[in-house]
Amino acid sequence: MAPASLPLDDPIVAALLAGPNLARLAYISVSGRPRVVPIWFAHSAGELIMVTGPRADKLRALEKNPAVAVTIDSSTPPYKVLLIEGEATLEPVEGMAPEYRPIVERYLGVAAEAYLQKLLPRVKQQVRIRISPHTWRVFDFMKRYPKSLS
Numbered sequence: 001m002a003p004a005s006l007p008l009d010d011p012i013v014a015a016l017l018a019g020p021n022l023a024r025l026a027y028i029s030v031s032g033r034p035r036v037v038p039i040w041f042a043h044s045a046g047e048l049i050m051v052t053g054p055r056a057d058k059l060r061a062l063e064k065n066p067a068v069a070v071t072i073d074s075s076t077p078p079y080k081v082l083l084i085e086g087e088a089t090l091e092p093v094e095g096m097a098p099e100y101r102p103i104v105e106r107y108l109g110v111a112a113e114a115y116l117q118k119l120l121p122r123v124k125q126q127v128r129i130r131i132s133p134h135t136w137r138v139f140d141f142m143k144r145y146p147k148s149l150s
Contacts (some may be wrong), residue, residue, distance in 0.1 A: 001016050003132045004048055006084075010042040012140055016072045016082045020107050025050065025131075026069040027088070029061045041072075048084070048131035051100045054092065059127055062088045068131060081139040084131065091128040098125060 026036040037058060042049045042117070048070060052058065066088040074080040079113050096119075105112040139146055 003046070003086075004134055004136060006043075006082075006133055006136055007138070011080055012080045012137060012138055014059065016074065016080055019074075021072050021074060023048065023050070023128045024071045025058070025129075027061050027066050028067070029056060029057070030064060035061070038105050039124040042099055042103050042106070044099070046133070048086075048133075049099050049103075050129040050131070051093075051103060051126050052098045052125075052129060053123075054125045056125055056127070057091060058129075062090055062129065063077055066090075070131060078141045079139070080141075081137075083137045083139075084133045085135045086131045086133040091130065093126050095125070096120060097126045097128050099128065 006017070008017070022038045025039050026034060026035050029035045035058070039050050055109070068086055068088045070084040070086070072082045072084075101112075101116060105117055107128040108115055
């Protein structure tokens with residue numbers, strides 16, 4: 001399936017991608033069962049970027065089956081939701097991935113530096129997960145609803 005550009009001119013999409021909203025990454029585990037994990041992310045060049053440790057269970061699963069679904073949603077009503085289906089690409093990185101510091105700063109704010117100082121000596125390798133969107137949907141529960149509510 002060909003990649004689909006996210007509608008960055010949509011104010012809901014732009015706010016969800018720019019704010020400190022958790023992404024929920026869904027994939028098929030190596031056991032064949034569905035899994036979903038909350039994860040920090042960044043948006044860059046049309047892709048979602050996530051960073052994880054090299055021994056994370058999700059990596060083995062994504063190597064086997066790179067198909068993913070992601071939801072990014074707001075935490076207050078009326079809820080805003082961005083649903084993405086896409087493909088994951090894994091990229092091992094020696095040391096700390098360059099994207100990781102800005103991601104941590106986005107989510108932790110002033111506490112980021114203390115967190116990174118404790119983590120940095122232990123990080124020998126990370127893995128960058130790139131999510132290329134294939135399809136997307138946006139709900140705002142004001143004008144755009146899931147089909148089940150239409």
